[in-house]
Amino acid sequence: MPRLRLVLGDQLSDSIASLADYADGDLILMAEVAEETGYVPHHKKKIAFLFSAMRHFASRLEGGGKAVRYVRLDDPDNSGSLKGEVVRALKAGSYEEVVVVEPGEYRLKAEFETWSDQLGLPVRIRRDDRFICTLDRFNAWAEGRKRLTMEYFYREMRRETGLLMVGDEPEGGQWNFDKDNRKALPEDVSLPDRAFVEPDEMTRDVLTLVGDRFADHFGDLEPFGYAVTEEDARAQLDGFITQGLPCFGDYQDALKQGEAFLFHSVLALYMNAGLLDPLEVCRKVETAYRQGHAPLNAVEGFIRQILGWREYARGIYWRFMPDYLERNALEAHRKLPDFYWTADTEMACVRDVVTTTRKHAYAHHIQRLMVTGNFALLAGIDPREVNAWYLAVYADAYEWVEAPNTHGMALFADGGLMATKPYAASGSYINKMSDHCKGCSYAVSKKNGPKACPLNYLYWNFLMENEELLRGNHRLSMIYKTLDRMSDEKREAVRGDSHRFFKRIGIEQ
Numbered sequence: 044m045p046r047l048r049l050v051l052g053d054q055l056s057d058s059i060a061s062l063a064d065y066a067d068g069d070l071i072l073m074a075e076v077a078e079e080t081g082y083v084p085h086h087k088k089k090i091a092f093l094f095s096a097m098r099h100f101a102s103r104l105e106g107g108g109k110a111v112r113y114v115r116l117d118d119p120d121n122s123g124s125l126k127g128e129v130v131r132a133l134k135a136g137s138y139e140e141v142v143v144v145e146p147g148e149y150r151l152k153a154e155f156e157t158w159s160d161q162l163g164l165p166v167r168i169r170r171d172d173r174f175i176c177t178l179d180r181f182n183a184w185a186e187g188r189k190r191l192t193m194e195y196f197y198r199e200m201r202r203e204t205g206l207l208m209v210g211d212e213p214e215g216g217q218w219n220f221d222k223d224n225r226k227a228l229p230e231d232v233s234l235p236d237r238a239f240v241e242p243d244e245m246t247r248d249v250l251t252l253v254g255d256r257f258a259d260h261f262g263d264l265e266p267f268g269y270a271v272t273e274e275d276a277r278a279q280l281d282g283f284i285t286q287g288l289p290c291f292g293d294y295q296d297a298l299k300q301g302e303a304f305l306f307h308s309v310l311a312l313y314m315n316a317g318l319l320d321p322l323e324v325c326r327k328v329e330t331a332y333r334q335g336h337a338p339l340n341a342v343e344g345f346i347r348q349i350l351g352w353r354e355y356a357r358g359i360y361w362r363f364m365p366d367y368l369e370r371n372a373l374e375a376h377r378k379l380p381d382f383y384w385t386a387d388t389e390m391a392c393v394r395d396v397v398t399t400t401r402k403h404a405y406a407h408h409i410q411r412l413m414v415t416g417n418f419a420l421l422a423g424i425d426p427r428e429v430n431a432w433y434l435a436v437y438a439d440a441y442e443w444v445e446a447p448n449t450h451g452m453a454l455f456a457d458g459g460l461m462a463t464k465p466y467a468a469s470g471s472y473i474n475k476m477s478d479h480c481k482g483c484s485y486a487v488s489k490k491n492g493p494k495a496c497p498l499n500y501l502y503w504n505f506l507m508e509n510e511e512l513l514r515g516n517h518r519l520s521m522i523y524k525t526l527d528r529m530s531d532e533k534r535e536a537v538r539g540d541s542h543r544f545f546k547r548i549g550i551e552q
């Protein structure tokens with residue numbers, strides 16, 4: 044029974060379920076389509092990474108003797124949509140069914156579910172088994188729980204995989220070494236060299252195409268040095284294990300002006316596109332620990348991000364979609380400031396993160412959560428706009444992982460499903476964890492007035508604007524006690540500074 048097998052741009056794994064029972068007579072369809080590049084204005088590097096990785100994957104499949112129909116974006120007959128390409132392929136050949144693995148986005152999954160009726164033949168949507176935890180397993184864990192605390196989910200995953208376990212006990216006698224992972228970066232620390240992957244001819248072709256077709260999209264296309272094959276992605280993993288992992292834990296939360304990567308792995312884009320297997324990544328990192336190459340706080344911290352946060356984010360997304368993205372618990376309605384695209388702001392911390400993002404289609408977790416995320420939270424930016432920005436600008440961004448992090452963790456828009464309290468911070472947090480404030484036009488020590496760090500008054504303004512919803516949160520009770528001691532004049536100054544600031548950046552409602 045010949046089958047048409049559709050492989051999506053983030054399904055570039057040899058083990059993908061849609062290829063599992065490939066037989067002679069089948070055809071693998073891969074397509075670069077305008078519909079998927081255009082629904083948010085993706086960073087040029089993200090598009091280039093995906094198209095090049097897709098082309099390399101297709102040629103590897105062909106090299107292995109499989110039949111592949113690869114539709115390029117500039118193919119004159121390209122219909123512009125996945126469904127259009129499936130229809131074209133079905134017209135060109137005779138197939139009894141279409142096979143595809145579930146996509147990483149609700150919108151697309153809902154669309155695939157309508158295809159059988161529309162195409163008049165079975166469309167089999169197979170499970171994506173490249174994750175460590177199945178969605179059924181996540182739902183079984185979540186069922187009946189009052190709070191979906193990531194830490195408890197993570198412990199079950201540790202037990203089930205045996206990662207960093209000694210019998211039934213966690214390695215080192217504790218599950219979590221997070222308190223050891225909050226150091227600021229010393230001046231004299233030397234950072235890992237990032238291996239730049241020289242673009243080959245196939246990538247060069249893609250860079251030309253993206254440069255022509257997406258000139259108006261955000262971000263720098265070149266220099267382009269990301270891996271686009273499984274082999275090169277594995278080399279990036281090995282490079283991280285040798286150079287980055289030993290200090291990953293210590294400086295996981297640190298920020299440094301002009302430094303995008305620090306000791307982070309920059310592996311999410313490869314795992315999310317299918318070039319690296321997350322469990323294999325965790326096992327390799329565990330081996331490095333067992334061989335004495337990295338300390339436990341680094342290895343546990345790293346494994347927790349993948350085995351815990353990554354799997355948990357996916358579980359949350361699929362459990363609560365489609366209404367998850369409609370939630371706006373804090374009723375935040377201000378528009379996204381232009382400086383999220385231009386970096387044209389006097390706030391040195393935000394400017395640095397947007398600049399990094401524009402250059403690399405990358406920012407590390409604390410930059411995303413505590414700089415651009417924190418600003419959007421404090422300023423009450425509409426979650427839909429913030430989500431669209433995060434989805435567009437990062438090379439690793441797919442809705443299943445982007446939305447819980449942005450909507451839930453950064454913006455508290457889900458009302459506390461993921462985070463027990465909003466991750467709101469004033470300028471002193473940034474000052475403690477970074478060197479940004481030294482070079483900023485604002486003074487982090489000032490609380491009010493034109494020279495004061497905007498995060499200082501926006502922080503209190505945020506607590507006042509959301510008092511009704513947040514005062515009852517016991518983790519914020521100390522902060523509200525401090526607010527209660529604030530004089531009326533001081534409150535007025537906070538409100539006045541905040542509104543003048545919103546006006547100045549063009550987002551006052």
Ligand code: FAD
Nearest residue numbers: 307308309310311348352353407408412439440445448449
């Ligand atoms: P490292 O710091 O080296 O961490 C190792 C790996 O752990 C990552 O590669 C990633 O796979 C995983 N990981 C770490 N933190 C998280 C997390 N909170 N949730 C899920 N996985 C995690 N991650 C994405 O993969 N795609 C996104 O679109 C995305 N959007 C985000 C938006 C916001 C607002 C925030 C706060 C976080 C977001 N994250 C996202 C999570 C995290 O910031 C990135 O995974 C990480 O920065 C990627 O860089 P890295 O590979 O160097 O990660």
Ligand code: SF4
Nearest residue numbers: 390392470480483496
């Ligand atoms: Fe950011 Fe405020 Fe520090 Fe400036 S002073 S870098 S705005 S935290």
